[in-house]
Structure formats: structure tokens, C-alpha cells
Amino acid sequence: MRIGELARRTGVSTRALRYYEEQGLLRPERRSSGYRDYGDTAVSTVRHIRLLLSAGLGTAVIAEILPCVPDDTTVLAPTCPELLDGLAEERTRITAAIERLAAARDILDALIATGTAGQRPGGQEM
DNA sequence: CTTCTGACA
DNA sequence: TGTCAGTA
Numbered sequence: 001m002r003i004g005e006l007a008r009r010t011g012v013s014t015r016a017l018r019y020y021e022e023q024g025l026l027r028p029e030r031r032s033s034g035y036r037d038y039g040d041t042a043v044s045t046v047r048h049i050r051l052l053l054s055a056g057l058g059t060a061v062i063a064e065i066l067p068c069v070p071d072d073t074t075v076l077a078p079t080c081p082e083l084l085d086g087l088a089e090e091r092t093r094i095t096a097a098i099e100r101l102a103a104a105r106d107i108l109d110a111l112i113a114t115g116t117a118g119q120r121p122g123g124q125e126m
Numbered sequence: 127c128t129t130c131t132g133a134c135a
Numbered sequence: 136t137g138t139c140a141g142t143a
Contacts, residue, residue, distance in 0.1 A: 004128065014129085015136055034143075035129055 003028075006038045010046040017046070023059035025049050025066060041071040048076065057090060 007014045020026045021036070026045065028036040048069055052062045065087075068080035078084055 002129070013136075015138085018130090019136080033129080 001038050001040075001042075003036050003038070006042055006046065009043050010050075012046055012050070020046070020049060020059075024063045025059060044072055044074070047074075051076065056094060061086065061090065 001009075003014045003017055006012075007017055010017075017026065021028065026038075026042065026049075028038045028042065031037050045066065048066065049062060052065060053059075057065070065083060068078060068083045070077055070079065078087075
């Protein structure tokens, strides 16, 4: 199928589809016309990409994960052993990021609290 | 009518 | 990402 049909069948814009290819996530064949030619498995591959993307993974990481996923399966079925380690590392990074954000939020909470106090009688300015 | 590449008010 | 251009 050509890019237009894949776009309709996945709900993903042709722009994004070409972008995925640039990032090495999709490798469609090329027709003599120069048009991209996608196999039926591309539909599930795109779904996998969207899922991984929504999990917060970057295109570089996804590019490494995709070849470890059976083309048709609806759910991600880790076939490569090192894949799990990589995902665990991602999880660690995300956890660290959450902690940094929580710390930033605590600081903002403190700032907001003192600011609110300053707006009412008896409040202490910083 | 559809796709392609490159570019950006 | 959308979108416009100028083609094939």
C-alpha cells in the first residue's frame, strides 16, 4: 500500500509516517515511481511505534526495540533478552525525572505558600 | 488525484 | 507537524 492508505488505516499523518522513516523506524520499499510501498505489517508496526512513543521512549530507543517485536502481534512481546534491560533503564531514568520534578514542585509550593501568606495580614515575606 | 523532497510566517 | 511549492 502507498503512504496515503497507511495513513488512513493508522490515523497517523503522512508527515509523521515520513518522519518515522527518517528516524529509522519504518523502511518501506520503493516503487519504480519513487512512491513508498508499505507491507501489511506496517499497520501494526505503526501501532507499536505510537505505543512506545506514548510510553515516553525516544525514536532512537524505539528503533532498537522494533526489530525485537513480532510484526503482527497486537501486544508488545519482548523477544530479545537485552530489550528488558534497556526498558528497565528507561524506567530508571523516568523515575529520576519524576523525582526532579517533584522537588521542583515542592520549591514552587513553598514559594506560593509564602506569597499567599504575604497577601494576608500576619503573613511573613521571604 | 496522489506522492516526493525540501523548506519555513 | 502542518503546509506550500513544483514535479512526476
